[in-house]
Amino acid sequence: MSDNKIIELPDFITVRDLAETMGASSIDVIKKLMANGVMASINQEIDFDTAAIVAEELGFEAKSEAEAEAEPVDSADLPEWRKIIENVDESKLKRRPPVVTILGHVDHGKTSLLDRIRSTNVADGEAGGITQHIGAYQVTHDDKLITFLDTPGHEAFTAMRARGAQVTDLAILVVAADDGVMPQTKEAIAHAKAAQVPIVVALNKMDKQNANPELVKTQLADSGLVPEEYEGDTMVIPISALKGDGIEDILEAILLITDELPIEADPNGPAAGTIVEAQRNKSRGVLATILVQNGSLKQGDALVAGSISGRVRAMFDYKGNKIKSAGPSTPVEIMGLSDVPTSGDMFESVKNERTARKMASEREIEAKQAAKSKRSARTLDQIFSQFSKGETQELNLIVKADVQGSLEPIISSLEKLGNDELKVRIIHSGTGNIGENDILLASASDAIVIGFNSEPDSSAKNKAATEKVQIRFYNIIYRLIEDIELALHGMLEPEYVERATGEAEVRAMFRISKVGNVAGCMVLDGVIGRNDQARIIRDGDVIHEGPIGSIKHLQEDVAEIRKGFECGISMEKFNKLKEGDIISAYVIEEK
Ligand code: GDP
Secondary structure (H helix, E strand, C coil): CCCCEEEEECCEEEHHHHHHHHCCCHHHHHHHHHHCCCCCCCCCEEEHHHHHHHHHHCCEEEEEHHHHHHCCCCHHHCCHHHHHCCCCCHHHCEECCCEEEEEECCCCCHHHHHHHHHHHHEHHHCHHHCCCCCCEEEEEECCEEEEEECCCCHHHHHHHHHCCCCCCCEEEEEEECCCCCCHHHHHHHHHHHHCCCCEEEEEECCCCCCCCHHHHHHHHHHCCCCEHHHCCCECEEECECCCCECHHHHHHHHHHHHCCCCCEECCCCCCEEEEEEEEEECCCEEEEEEEEEECCEECCCEEEECCEEEEEEEEECCCCCECCEECCCCEEEEEEECCCCCCCCEEEEECCHHHHHHHHHHHHHHHHHHHHCCCCCCCHHHHHHHHHCCCCCEEEEEEEECCHHHHHHHHHHHHHCECCCCEEEEEEEEECCECHHHHHHHHHCCCEEEEECCCECHHHHHHHHHHCCCEEEECCHHHHHHHHHHHHCCCCCCCEEEEEEEEEEEEEEEEECCCEEEEEEEEEEEEEECCCEEEEEECCEEEEEEEEEEEEECCEECCEEECCCEEEEEECCECCCCCCCEEEEEEEEEC
């Protein structure tokens, strides 16, 4: 066996693609080909055998894709539901309907499109009769089923992904032709791309007089979705959700794209899937809409979902009909869980209820332990140590800046950083405050958030704390670039954090000649040191911040003073202390 890195190649490949696969330059590949007597231009296709020779000379071992496909798949690449079930028999996999999500900017027509598709195409033409929404539905087109997740917006999408769920096979991005690419459009693109889900653009509101499809297409191209007519590979389909124009084309496009994808499951295997949404109903108990992703879930099956167990007491399809069994890609509402599970949690069917309860309680213990030793924030430092252990090849960043004018130079400089092994990948950028969505996306993609003159709003701050997402703030571009560059090389300056040391209250003021004003204090908490920094808090406001000057105890200078002792404190650069002020001391330490 050679030590060469293995690459998979198709029967024919262009010089450019071959170079890209190896991370080599096209020129090097062309040179090697010439040395072997083959004259090829960059766009020319060469056959597998020729490509394999060149690859070997450049330090790679080429395998044909057809051969590689026959090999067992690395479990790390498997969808979550496949990991849950051990021993999925590859030979038993059958095609299942694709699962589609609708994303886009507010008011661009996501709900209208979902409603329109539902009302014109639901299976069996029973549309009119559907009054309940269970969070998902199915339609038939060309005799093929398509499953739609009925919760528009990328919040749901990302919240699920943050929990590790991979539910969607394709995203429809709705863009209003009279409004164009907006901030949430860009966010949606980032979310779908981060999840590696293909995108079809529905160019909506084409009925409007001020629709400007050409302008929107250039905006899409600028946002990384190059329309097919501009030689890109994004399908952009003009529609009017209001009038019902183009709906068939959307369904057509969904089938066209998903037909090419390996969308499969074993309908007879063990049932597993994802919780789409769930709530408690007063008269019916816990109702959960779930998406079956493998196997067939049957009435009476015992199951666990996260740390919740139960038995399928009754099961309903999206039309509210009672059903006995649900196969892959079928959304169903089930009754019978012991408690409300979290959206995005995976479920699986198990032997019996006793097993389900046992697994659920084991998971609860695991979850509690995991919460205790909760994954620490993914900091730049840690990312470097992962780099050096060979665990990570990409530094994922989300960049928010106050204005477009700063965003562009930041992004273009960041994109130039890194090398073949370590890459900077900007998964999302935008202007404005850092929002909760940015944090969710960061959490789902293990990214760091960069704020350039941009602050998190309060919900984002809380989310960042619970999701342990690191936010770094800058106001000078070169400092930002320098930091990321240093991080890539593992040379980041240590981070400093503040640690509170003690707190004292001013009880009386004295004037001592030569020393100035000294505050007679009582230490309320901790230990205050002479070299500490302190904030002076008066009526709840910080009125001064700076170094402590001296601490005296019974006329003597002391190095520190503890809780419960009286002392005289003077500040180095502030002599207007007053009775009632709180001196809150701290030190700055390396993290
Ligand atoms: P969402 O926020 O993306 O779910 O958008 P909605 O589906 O709620 O639509 C927002 C508004 O745009 C509503 O007033 C719709 O009636 C209108 N709308 C949606 N699609 C169309 C369309 O194709 N043409 C026109 N003229 N209006 C539309």
